[in-house]
Amino acid sequence: MRRRHDRALGRLVYTAVLAAGLLGCDPASGDVRQWTAADHDPPSPNEGQGGKVAARPVASTETDQGLIELAWQRNCASCHGRAGRGDGPQGPMVRAPDLTNAAWQERVTDAQMAETIKKGKDKMPAFDLPQPVIDGLVKRIRSSRAR
Template structure:
């Protein structure tokens, strides 16, 4: 009985060796050096690849230059819609430009001055006056976009951050329904009797 098993054990490695030798006997495929001309035949994306998305038109009152300036200079900290949730936003504590309280207390002139001169971790930007005014309009639109959302709040706060205006747990008033903690060594207070309603 052990002879057929021994043959099966010996046959399996022999099969793998035969397959490896057979596969190695064919000549290699195209191994020439890659050149840029190899990709000149493509007119568009291959099937399954994403094509170029049509560019969206800027909001009314803004030009393409303003949008490009926002993307290049502001978006990495302030995020796509100015909520301070860009890739570098948390690191530099970028302001949430859509926050209603910030929008109320900040004038257009102050926004323009910060763009031109910088403030804190934000660098100064040497932009033409028209572009700066366009960025100010765009910042004001972020507030309008926030008010238009169903809840009036950002769809997602930056991870690990509390929404602006929220009371931190340490500053929240104590819950009157919750019993006060008993100091160590003291006897617990008797539970209060509540009359059923």
């Protein structure tokens, strides 16, 4: 008898929890509305760009070094390695050149490096990166030249 009573009580609790859950999910609730452009904060008057807000200060001409390192780690290090020696995990498979090699650096101009980053070459894919990041990667490669 006790077993039957426990089973009935369990069903009652299950039904009550289910009903509370279904009633709590009323989609016709009046407190939810569609998000509109008017819900955003208006631009402050001193931005002076016709209501447009710049994501970064316009006067900044130098790209953040952390952004360049992030681009290197995500796009270059798997083949060229952390230091650029061509010793990344996939470097031997794609025959990635040692970018620190002085003879290689003498043969390649900055413009050629930037073009290769943008368009790819041989097994190296093209990378759609902003020009300041590409320029920063070229500077990073130049600064790693073996002495």
